[in-house]
Amino acid sequence: MGEHFMGNLTNGFRNVTVSRKRALQLMGGALAVAAPAAVSQVPQPAEAGKQRKPPDAFAVATLSDPSAADETTFRFEVQGAAVHPATKTTVEFAGSIFPDATASADQMRKQIANGVKDVAGIELANSGATVSRDRIAVTLL
Numbered sequence: 028m029g030e031h032f033m034g035n036l037t038n039g040f041r042n043v044t045v046s047r048k049r050a051l052q053l054m055g056g057a058l059a060v061a062a063p064a065a066v067s068q069v070p071q072p073a074e075a076g077k078q079r080k081p082p083d084a085f086a087v088a089t090l091s092d093p094s095a096a097d098e099t100t101f102r103f104e105v106q107g108a109a110v111h112p113a114t115k116t117t118v119e120f121a122g123s124i125f126p127d128a129t130a131s132a133d134q135m136r137k138q139i140a141n142g143v144k145d146v147a148g149i150e151l152a153n154s155g156a157t158v159s160r161d162r163i164a165v166t167l168l
Contacts, residue, residue, distance in 0.1 A: 082164035084111040084156070086147040089168045090124075090139065100125045103139065109147035109163070111156040118150040140165040 088107030096102040103126070108119045124142035126135045144160040151158050 080162065083113065083162040084109055084147065084151060084158045085164050085166070086110075086143055087166045087168060088143045095128065096125055099128050101128050101135075105139075105143060105146065107143060107147065109151055111151050111158055114156040116151060116154050116156040118147070118154050120146050120150045122146050136167070139167060143167070 086107055086109040088105050090103045090105060092102075092104040094102045103124050104121070105124050106119075106121045108117065110117050122142075124139055126138040126142075130138060141160075143165045144163045147163055147165075148158055148160045
């Protein structure tokens, strides 16, 4: 019965003519119906990956005495303090940071902040509070 029915159906469509415009409309309608089902099959991104962990420690630093260490680097004196609230540890530190002289303002700020994170992390570790440098928030004054 299935072959006979399909044969009649095929013969019936053989004589039907459809304009290009109408064929595109029919195809568009079929895609519009099928698209929501296809979209539901696409995996959604995980929400947890979008959230950052809060910082474990906080550092604040002041820059002073800028100079050119050589033709490729600047030198800044840094005085700062760091706090690790979980262990109630506070430290003060001083040192020098040498950012690249050809860096843009944003790149230089990032290099200085990374230097402060390094010094703050070392000083906090010396006081017994081990903190990963990527979990230290820095404020430059």
